[in-house]
Amino acid sequence: MKETLSNANFPRDSEGRVYHLGIRHGEVANRILTVGDHARAKAIARWLDTEDEAGAPVFVNHSHRGFLTITGRYKGIPVTIMAIGMGNCMMDFFVRETRAVTTGTLAIIRFGSCGSLSANAPAGTVVVPRGGYCIRKNLEYFVKEENRLSKGPVEPYLISGVFDADKEISQILVQELETAMAPITGKHGVGGVVANGLNADGCSFYSSQGRKDPAFWDDNENVIQQSMEAHPDTVSLEMETSMLFHLAECAREPNPIRAAGCMQVFADRVSNGFIHPDTVAILEPTVGKSVLETLIKVQVDNEMSAEGTVWE
Ligand code: R1P
Secondary structure, eight states, X not given: OOSOEEOTTSOEETTOOBTTTOOOTTSSOSEEEEESOHHHHHHHHTTSOOOSTTOXXXXXXXXXXXXXXXXXXXXXXXXXXXXXXXXHHHHHHHHHXXXXXXXXXXXXXXXXXXXXXXXXXXXXXXXXXXXXEEEEEOGGGGSOGGGOXXXXXXXXXXXXXXXXXXXXXXXXXXXXXXXXXXXXXXXXXXXXXXXXXXXXXXXXXXXXXXXXXXXXXXXXXXXXXXXXXXXXXXXXXXXXXXXHHHHHHHOOXXXXXXXXXXXXXXXXXXXXXXXXXXXXXXXXXXXXXXXXXXXXXXXXXXXXXXXXSTTO
């Protein structure tokens, strides 16, 4: 750690940068596309308006904790593309620290990859969930009997209820995706858009997503079946989108967060199929552009003015 920080409750450096994202007010826009993978963020950033002859966006920052922030304009409107890595924890850092350096409504769309639990969503399709829930390994179950706090029986996995996606953003997103994907659907392994189902976030890629790992005690033979019984319209399984919906629902006035998501199906857990890299090469730029188109069409209340920002 090189910087001098203040406020142990919400650490910032002397110039107001939040500790893990490494950004301050004026460096991130109200309209945000978030991904896991840095390469995906950089590829989508090629759609941004060019600011100089080299085609560079307005602002790029790599934080010491693995967050990549790219801020610029798309068709004249300020947008940020942020790569956050993987898991609920990174989504929590991203949403809270972004909220801390912005004002007004935030419109956030995650564009990720996922596994599919539905025969209707084979590899190469794009899922737009109406909501999401979380599957958590219940650590208490795995505590040695004599060390447990719980007196009664405990389940190995906890499955939450549903956190809703923003309806208006999701509707626009589906329209944009259907229009943009129409010319490529059915070709090169690209499927259609599957909307209105549910996403499940696992707290692990392995245990809570029902993968068998003989090297560890997971007791996860029934976790997928248990999830499908609780939420029969589950389509996708990944690690961030339901957390985004949850945090958006927890955001307090006067600064709401509106959130939606879309995921390319990389792994089909029903038929054990996998997406081909050539399909990703076609699908990813199309979906990325559709998300940017959606973001600039969304109503954002109290959007920050350009004064004092990197997009001024
Ligand atoms: C696992 O390989 C990662 O891929 C999925 C999962 O949610 C998890 O983060 O999403 P991204 O492709 O957006 O990282």
